[in-house]
Amino acid sequence: MFMASRIQTRAFSASARNLSKVTVLGAAGGIGQPLSLLLKLNPRVTELALYDIRGAPGVAADVSHVNTKSTVKGYDATPSGLASALKGAEVVLIPAGVPRKPGMTRDDLFNTNASIVRDLSKACAENAPDANILIISNPVNSTVPICAEVFKSKGVYNPKRLFGVTTLDVVRASRFVAEVKSTDPKDENITVVGGHSGVTIVPLFSQSNHPDLSSNDALINRVQFGGDEVVKAKDGAGSATLSMAMAGARMAESVLRAAQGEKGVVEPTFVDSPLYKDQGIEFFSSKVELGPNGVEKVLPVGKVDAVEEKLLEACFADLKKNIEKGQKFVAENP
Ligand code: NAD
Numbered sequence: 001m002f003m004a005s006r007i008q009t010r011a012f013s014a015s016a017r018n019l020s021k022v023t024v025l026g027a028a029g030g031i032g033q034p035l036s037l038l039l040k041l042n043p044r045v046t047e048l049a050l051y052d053i054r055g056a057p058g059v060a061a062d063v064s065h066v067n068t069k070s071t072v073k074g075y076d077a078t079p080s081g082l083a084s085a086l087k088g089a090e091v092v093l094i095p096a097g098v099p100r101k102p103g104m105t106r107d108d109l110f111n112t113n114a115s116i117v118r119d120l121s122k123a124c125a126e127n128a129p130d131a132n133i134l135i136i137s138n139p140v141n142s143t144v145p146i147c148a149e150v151f152k153s154k155g156v157y158n159p160k161r162l163f164g165v166t167t168l169d170v171v172r173a174s175r176f177v178a179e180v181k182s183t184d185p186k187d188e189n190i191t192v193v194g195g196h197s198g199v200t201i202v203p204l205f206s207q208s209n210h211p212d213l214s215s216n217d218a219l220i221n222r223v224q225f226g227g228d229e230v231v232k233a234k235d236g237a238g239s240a241t242l243s244m245a246m247a248g249a250r251m252a253e254s255v256l257r258a259a260q261g262e263k264g265v266v267e268p269t270f271v272d273s274p275l276y277k278d279q280g281i282e283f284f285s286s287k288v289e290l291g292p293n294g295v296e297k298v299l300p301v302g303k304v305d306a307v308e309e310k311l312l313e314a315c316f317a318d319l320k321k322n323i324e325k326g327q328k329f330v331a332e333n334p
């Protein structure tokens with residue numbers, strides 16, 4: 001009885017309260033397509049808007065046949081198509097841009113993706129200034145600062161509404177730990193902080209169920225360079241798309257749950273962060289409590305051991321450069 005009424009309350013709150021338009025920019029890509037499918041399956045999403053420079057109407061027609069309640073629309077690759085896709089959005093996910101090939105770092109994508117994210121950010125600032133913007137396009141350590149600078153230049157920057165999606169790092173960490181320890185990944189909640197590339201990705205195993213893992217160099221390396229495993233295996237055909245779609249859909253779901261009033265929703269994400277501002281690090285990924293206004297509270301990193309202290313030092317050096325590179329790009333190429 002109790003259970004039934006709880007389910008009913010949930011069903012009510014997931015249908016009556018939520019008029020949530022979610023927009024995907026880059027919807028026809030390797031991430032964009034499965035991400036759009038997962039969003040179509042999410043009852044919290046009432047309207048799905050798909051935009052890409054090619055192919056969004058086709059993806060939308062396909063996804064729209066999935067028999068869930070939400071409406072789906074694909075928009076033309078025109079400025080007015082982009083504007084319409086964005087108007088009224090509560091959440092905008094941006095997986096637009098080129099992926100890595102073997103031998104490349106995420107920073108090698110900067111030259112192409114910086115201007116893509118800058119231009120899409122301009123459109124977001126003009127058409128959806130109050131939306132929660134979730135940036136997937138790499139290099140995340142630089143594309144998030146790029147988006148922030150664009151919003152600042154338009155006078156609409158709200159640091160509580162901008163998120164770099166680093167969910168895949170914790171998804172991977174929990175999966176890799178479960179493989180080592182023969183456990184169920186759902187029981188492995190691994191905190192990962194820093195940024196989203198190489199040594200800027202810092203898993204904090206000392207805070208997990210298995211503190212001994214903080215001296216497991218191979219595992220630390222696997223979390224930091226998990227993306228490379230996929231890039232290598234895909235052999236020139238791109239990087240993680242399916243696991244990323246799952247991670248992006250999870251992050252969007254968490255933002256929506258918090259927007260719809262659920263308390264205690266915590267996700268790791270790369271945000272404008274007070275944690276290391278005194279050391280010149282303006283953006284940092286840590287656990288963040290989400291709320292109706294986006295970022296509710298940036299949670300502290302907590303106690304780390306000596307090994308993790310060293311990892312954090314290495315992270316700071318790279319992360320600072322990546323952030324400044326994004327900021328400089330917008331200053332020089334407004
Ligand atoms: P993809 O090439 O398969 O798809 C990218 C899509 O973006 C394409 O459909 C393309 O047409 C579209 N696009 C390009 N310019 C655009 C623009 N100006 N406006 C709208 N759409 C545009 O690539 P992918 O595998 O989907 O990866 C996309 C990005 O996500 C890459 O930069 C990749 O590095 C990044 N990524 C991030 C994470 C993460 O954890 N944050 C994980 C995996 C991939």
Ligand code: LMR
Nearest residue numbers: 100106138227228239240
């Ligand atoms: C990942 O972590 O899988 C993504 O950032 C894509 C990449 O380039 O590795």
